[in-house]
Amino acid sequence: MYxxxxxxxxxxxxxxxxxxxxxxxxxxxxxxxxxxxxxxxxMACGTGRMSILLAKEGYSIVAFDRSEGMLTRFHExxxxxxxxxxxxxxxxxxxxxxxxxxxxxxxIICVDAFFHNLFEQxxxxxxxxxxxxxxxxxxxxxxxxxxxxxxxxxxxxxxxxIWTTKNIYPLENSGTTILVEEASAADIQAQLIFTKxxxxxxxxxxxxxxxxxxxxxxxxxxxxxxxxxxETSGLEVELLVGTYQNEPVSPTSQLIFQLKL
Ligand SMILES: C[S@@+](CC[C@H](N)C(=O)[O-])C[C@H]1O[C@@H](n2cnc3c(N)ncnc32)[C@H](O)[C@@H]1O
Numbered sequence: 001m002y003x004x005x006x007x008x009x010x011x012x013x014x015x016x017x018x019x020x021x022x023x024x025x026x027x028x029x030x031x032x033x034x035x036x037x038x039x040x041x042x043m044a045c046g047t048g049r050m051s052i053l054l055a056k057e058g059y060s061i062v063a064f065d066r067s068e069g070m071l072t073r074f075h076e077x078x079x080x081x082x083x084x085x086x087x088x089x090x091x092x093x094x095x096x097x098x099x100x101x102x103x104x105x106x107x108i109i110c111v112d113a114f115f116h117n118l119f120e121q122x123x124x125x126x127x128x129x130x131x132x133x134x135x136x137x138x139x140x141x142x143x144x145x146x147x148x149x150x151x152x153x154x155x156x157x158x159x160x161x162i163w164t165t166k167n168i169y170p171l172e173n174s175g176t177t178i179l180v181e182e183a184s185a186a187d188i189q190a191q192l193i194f195t196k197x198x199x200x201x202x203x204x205x206x207x208x209x210x211x212x213x214x215x216x217x218x219x220x221x222x223x224x225x226x227x228x229x230x231e232t233s234g235l236e237v238e239l240l241v242g243t244y245q246n247e248p249v250s251p252t253s254q255l256i257f258q259l260k261l
Contacts, residue, residue, distance in 0.1 A: 004067050009199040010214035011069035014047055015077075017169045017180050017199070021049060024244035025111075029141065032258070033059055033107050036139050041105040043096050043130075044113030048074035048089070052081065055088040062101060064094035097125040104135045110142040115218040118192065120229070123221070127233035131261060140235065140259040146242065147220045148251055152186055160185035160194055175204030193218050223255060235259040 005011065010018070029050060033040060038059040042051045045063035047070050055061050065071050071093055078086055096110065097117055108130055117123040130140050163181040170177050179200040186193050194217050201210040221229075223240075230237060238260050242253025249255060 004069055006069045006072050008069055008214055009212040010197060010216075011047075011067070011073060013169075013178055013180075013199050014070070014073070015049065016171055017167070017178055018197070019047065019049055020169070021053075022244065026050075026053065028244040028246075028256075029109060029111065030054070030057065032109075032139065032141055033057065036107045036137070038107065039103055039105050040107040040109065041101070041133060043099075043108065043110040043126075044116065045074065045091070046070045046113070048077055048091070050109060050111055051089055051091075052077060052085070055081075055085045059088065059107075061089045062092070062103075062105070063089060064092040064096075064099060066093065066095050068093060097122040097129065099129050099133075101133060104133055104138070106135050106138040108134055108138065108140040110140075112143065114142045115144050115220060116216075118217060118219045120221075120225075123219070124229050124233060127229055127235060130259075131234045134235075134261055136261055138260070139238065141257065143254050143256040144226075145220055146249060146251065146253055146255045147191075147222055152188065152220075155184045155186035155193060156188070158183060158185065160196060163198060166197075171201075176209070177202050191219050191221060193220060223249070226255065226257070230259060234261060236261070 033054055040054055040059050040061050042061055042063040045051050045065050048063060051061045051063040071091060074091055078089055117126050134140055160183045163183045166180040166182050168177050168179050181198045183196045184193055196213050196215045198213045200208055202208050237257060239258035240249060241256045242249035
């Protein structure tokens with residue numbers, strides 16, 4: 001399970017490492033929020049990376065996530081914001097394949113998280129919940145990896161035993177750096193990827209001060225599989241792009257969907 005506790009390194013270092021926002025990604029979601037407005041539902045919101053940003057733009061947000069650890073970080077971050085921002089954000093602990101809120105939303109987002117629906121039935125339940133919470137003029141936006149044969153082959157070959165460097169991130173004002181390495185394995189039949197991330201913190205002199213791992217499972221699906229699920233759950237694709245610069249889908253891009261009822 002994805003970082004359920006605050007001590008889990010993925011929770012502890014999310015905002016400084018893998019959760020570092022790309023400028024095109026942020027701009028893309030902000031533009032969508034400007035077009036479709038609030039209320040906004042931020043599904044699998046994590047530490048509130050997108051929610052806080054959107055609240056700062058003046059939007060009302062309902063946000064939820066399954067992980068207590070990620071939500072604890074979100075609450076800590078929000079507590080440091082001015083009262084008018086805090087008032088715009090409501091946070092809940094919920095599963096994305098089974099949620100109920102009283103209101104419907106003009107913008108629903110699920111950023112870097114839909115692939116945590118591990119079975120087809122979970123993904124379908126999640127989409128059905130979305131269609132029950134979307135207004136007729138509203139839109140649902142989410143991104144998933146486009147299954148890449150090279151990556152899948154590497155997972156099969158390495159069986160989760162070969163570490164590759166993702167990046168080295170500096171921690172602000174401390175001289176500490178965090179090296180993030182990844183090792184993945186795949187179950188092709190179940191379309192599952194088993195990911196381990198290793199976080200190595202070093203001080204300004206290069207001495208290792210901490211090394212810890214997080215792990216989780218995600219499910220990849222092909223474009224056609226998504227289209228079938230959308231049809232069953234009453235959602236229609238309005239836009240599909242491969243990147244946050246609106247480039248077309250390619251073997252190395254993501255799948256970024258904009259859906260309507
Ligand atoms: C990569 S993080 C993305 C967080 C956030 N959307 C962002 O863009 O920073 C994935 C998130 O999905 C959450 N998650 C995983 N499975 C979930 C589920 N079934 N229901 C709700 N949240 C889930 C994890 O706890 C984690 O916070």
